[in-house]
Amino acid sequence: AQPQIRKEGLKLFVQYKKTKEDDDEIKSLQPDKRLITPSEVYTVFKKMSDHDLHLLGLSDEYARPEWMILTVMPVPPPPVRPSIAVDGGAMRSEDDLTYKLGDIIKASANVRRCEQEGAPAHVITEFEQLLQVIYFYFC
DSSP, X not given: OOOEEEEETTXXXXXXXXXXXXXXXXXXXXXXXXXXXXXXXXXXXXXXOHHHHHHTTOOTTTOOGGGGSOSSOOOOOTTTSOOEEETTTTXXXXXXXXXXXXHHHHHHHHXXXXXXXXXXXXXXXXXXXXXXXXXXXXX
């Protein structure tokens, strides 16, 4: 049977239905629901064969499913996010997009630092979730 995908906040969970045919040992080993990470989804999408893409009605040349997941963040150039005048034009300041980009860079550096220092997985996960929230505010 196909598992169900459930969204809770910014997280995706896969939920398996227990069938009557499953014995008690399998039921106890398999969790009811499990978190799906973005890297897992990206890996599954990347491994899809061209034949599977054609069955889904996608083009292997123009519409690969892994392209739906951002791995590189596009940054608007300064002319798109110009500085703003403060106090009637006497002073200049950066706009909100530039400040949010700075927050994203800091949060990304925190994730990278935790990974390099070998921090516990739950700490890295918390910093990754914070980075996602900051990125969503930017968008």
